[in-house]
Amino acid sequence: MAVTLNPNLLLAVPLAPLAGSAIAGLLGTQFFGNVVGRKVSHTATILGVLVAFILSALTLNDVIGGASYNGTVYNWMTVAGLKLVVGFQIDALSAMMMCVVTFVSLMVHIYTIGYMAEDEGYNRFFAYISLFTFSMLMLVMSNNFLQLFFGWEAVGLVSYLLIGFWYTRPTAIVANMKAFLVNRVGDFGFILGIGLLLAYAGSMDYQEVFAKKDQLVALTLPGTDWALLTVACICLFIGAMGKSAQFPLHVWLPDSMEGPTPISALIHAATMVTAGIFMVTRMSPLFELSDTALSFILVIGSITALFMGFLGIIQNDIKRVVAYSTLSQLGYMTVALGASAYSVAVFHLMTHAFFKALLFLGAGSVIIGMHHDQDIRNMGGLRKYMPITWITSLLGSLALIGTPFFSGFYSKDSIIEAVGESHLWGAGFANFAVLAGVFVTAFYSFRMYFLVFHGEERFGKAHHDDHHHAPAAAAHDDGHGHDDHGHDDHDDHAHHGLAPGQKPHESPFVVWFPLAMLAIPSVIIGYLAIGPMLYGDFFKGVISFGANHPVMEELKHEFHGPVVMAMHALTSLPLWLAISGVATSYYCYMINPRVPAWFYNKFKFLHTLLENKYYMDKFNETVFAGGARLLGNGLWTVGDRTLIDGLLVNGSAKVVGWFSTLTRLAQTGYIYHYAFVMILGILGFLIYFLPFWHA
Numbered sequence: 001m002a003v004t005l006n007p008n009l010l011l012a013v014p015l016a017p018l019a020g021s022a023i024a025g026l027l028g029t030q031f032f033g034n035v036v037g038r039k040v041s042h043t044a045t046i047l048g049v050l051v052a053f054i055l056s057a058l059t060l061n062d063v064i065g066g067a068s069y070n071g072t073v074y075n076w077m078t079v080a081g082l083k084l085v086v087g088f089q090i091d092a093l094s095a096m097m098m099c100v101v102t103f104v105s106l107m108v109h110i111y112t113i114g115y116m117a118e119d120e121g122y123n124r125f126f127a128y129i130s131l132f133t134f135s136m137l138m139l140v141m142s143n144n145f146l147q148l149f150f151g152w153e154a155v156g157l158v159s160y161l162l163i164g165f166w167y168t169r170p171t172a173i174v175a176n177m178k179a180f181l182v183n184r185v186g187d188f189g190f191i192l193g194i195g196l197l198l199a200y201a202g203s204m205d206y207q208e209v210f211a212k213k214d215q216l217v218a219l220t221l222p223g224t225d226w227a228l229l230t231v232a233c234i235c236l237f238i239g240a241m242g243k244s245a246q247f248p249l250h251v252w253l254p255d256s257m258e259g260p261t262p263i264s265a266l267i268h269a270a271t272m273v274t275a276g277i278f279m280v281t282r283m284s285p286l287f288e289l290s291d292t293a294l295s296f297i298l299v300i301g302s303i304t305a306l307f308m309g310f311l312g313i314i315q316n317d318i319k320r321v322v323a324y325s326t327l328s329q330l331g332y333m334t335v336a337l338g339a340s341a342y343s344v345a346v347f348h349l350m351t352h353a354f355f356k357a358l359l360f361l362g363a364g365s366v367i368i369g370m371h372h373d374q375d376i377r378n379m380g381g382l383r384k385y386m387p388i389t390w391i392t393s394l395l396g397s398l399a400l401i402g403t404p405f406f407s408g409f410y411s412k413d414s415i416i417e418a419v420g421e422s423h424l425w426g427a428g429f430a431n432f433a434v435l436a437g438v439f440v441t442a443f444y445s446f447r448m449y450f451l452v453f454h455g456e457e458r459f460g461k462a463h464h465d466d467h468h469h470a471p472a473a474a475a476h477d478d479g480h481g482h483d484d485h486g487h488d489d490h491d492d493h494a495h496h497g498l499a500p501g502q503k504p505h506e507s508p509f510v511v512w513f514p515l516a517m518l519a520i521p522s523v524i525i526g527y528l529a530i531g532p533m534l535y536g537d538f539f540k541g542v543i544s545f546g547a548n549h550p551v552m553e554e555l556k557h558e559f560h561g562p563v564v565m566a567m568h569a570l571t572s573l574p575l576w577l578a579i580s581g582v583a584t585s586y587y588c589y590m591i592n593p594r595v596p597a598w599f600y601n602k603f604k605f606l607h608t609l610l611e612n613k614y615y616m617d618k619f620n621e622t623v624f625a626g627g628a629r630l631l632g633n634g635l636w637t638v639g640d641r642t643l644i645d646g647l648l649v650n651g652s653a654k655v656v657g658w659f660s661t662l663t664r665l666a667q668t669g670y671i672y673h674y675a676f677v678m679i680l681g682i683l684g685f686l687i688y689f690l691p692f693w694h695a
Helices: 007-027 038-064 092-115 122-141 145-163 170-201 206-211 228-243 252-258 261-270 272-282 291-313 318-338 342-369 387-401 407-421 427-453 509-535 551-558 562-569 573-591 594-602 604-611 613-666 671-694
Strands: 069-079 082-090
Touching: 007 038, 007 069, 007 082, 007 092, 007 122, 038 092, 038 122, 082 092, 082 122, 082 145, 092 122, 092 261, 092 272, 092 342, 092 509, 122 145, 122 261, 122 272, 145 170, 145 228, 145 252, 145 261, 145 272, 170 206, 170 228, 170 252, 228 272, 228 291, 252 261, 252 318, 261 272, 261 318, 261 342, 272 318, 272 342, 291 318, 291 427, 291 604, 291 613, 318 342, 318 407, 318 427, 342 387, 342 407, 342 509, 342 551, 387 407, 387 427, 387 509, 387 573, 407 427, 407 509, 407 551, 407 562, 407 573, 427 573, 509 551, 509 562, 573 594, 594 604, 604 613
Parallel strands: none
Antiparallel strands: 069 082
16 A cells, blocks of 8 residues: 555546536636537536546545655745645545545536526536535645635635526625625634734644644733634634634525525535534644633534524525524534534534535425425425435435434534533533534424425415415525526416426436435445544544543543444433424424414514524624724715815815915006016015115
């Protein structure tokens, strides 16, 4: 087995999707006159991602065998001794991420053939998702902060293009701008953290910075008594809060559902939103040295895990339910990071990528079958019409709620156990949040599942505004009235959804095949991977654990294999909370729908609070956007209009005009007036100098 990986093969991993993106984006669009058609565009991009996946799988196999790589691929420039390079660090963490990103991306590419078949921007969409894959691979393969920041910003840029893919919709433009601006807030903290480490470590290379961690931990931020490393780590995590949608920078992710469903699976399952989790894990040697930063991470993750789950309960748009589920699960991953269980966080990242991509693509399949109606109150009984979508969505839901032997069980229960072992400040609240979140997750997941696949068939009826189903938040329809598929006024029917008498249908092969492929790891990957990833040598030398944070050691003592863990769960609190959540949702929405109506009437204020998403959008609009407008108006009114235009520009013109008016009075045109002035001048001259003459 080779000790060092081949850098040329590693370079091919990100370049293959980039080449596919270039073919579809340049030759397949109006940029170069539509030289190639749809078939060439999707073939080139799928082939590029397939090559990347195969090479990533081979790389992971070599890494498991002991191979690694950490070196410079391209030396961009050297400035005052600072090397700015493109380099790769391939170890267990990056190899695992490469496989997850490329596999999920491959499934999304195949799925897109069916989902976007009728869209005019078909080739452009393939170019975007391939470019997104390239950006994410550059991020996870990097060995320095410069390349990390490049990949970080590149995924943000491409997500902006994808969320606003249907750029003729005002709501899509608002959503992608919101995502872009909120991420800029996080990225400001991120670049400050990178800058602090560069200033005091003198390098942008990961290993060189880690080598100086003992020197960094002894420093304080100039002018304060704050620990430099704590400030740097919190700044880095603020970047993760933006990318990984943590409270209060989470507000962009639900609105990003304006994009087509395939990018919801790509951005919100395996790639962009997990970038922050990956980054903190990669920086574990630094974060381990700051308990303050870890407690901050723990509390932020706990708030996100619990309170974003509550929002999923009242959603009626099928994609938004899954979106809030993503927010909640990202909170779980962040909690694991704060508890120093980095390997558990990336383990949940991996399992979540598969079952959440499955749920998003399953939702898209339902949307196709429902003729682009996304309101779950208009569904019901789809199980017999869409059997493949039904069974795969059920498997994804079971994995999400942590059913024993499913992948989500092993990762989520490991997080709960890790938090229970943590002694950091905030661990008590975190323990409550992750346990309560189990019930909440089970409730909203199966609320959606039951309303979509079971019960009364509520589709194919005359459309009217008065929904007679259990009251909940107003339907969002992924665009406040627009369908998700981009057809708008081009549909065969005036309304979205099935016409009276129409029945749903199973999606075509290119749509359900990715569902089946994602369902397999959603079921088995946790069982297979928990031993080596959490308690074996898979992450040895990659993730650091401080001596004062022995969480993983304590978990290792209690782990006796995946089967014993699953059997032990039968008597554990999390499983019974999950069962209670499923049973409660079944009773409320299948047996006695009057219960949700009663809650709605009795606790309308609570429903209003959730419907308005804790008023975070209004707070941002009032405080930040309103403050910016107030400041802008002040600068315009006082600074620009009064001082610059009024005083400097117009004021100087008025002074010149006033002076000209006075001098114009003396310009009469009469010679005797001028002679008189000359005589006065001479007289004044004589009077002024007369004392000097006498002297």
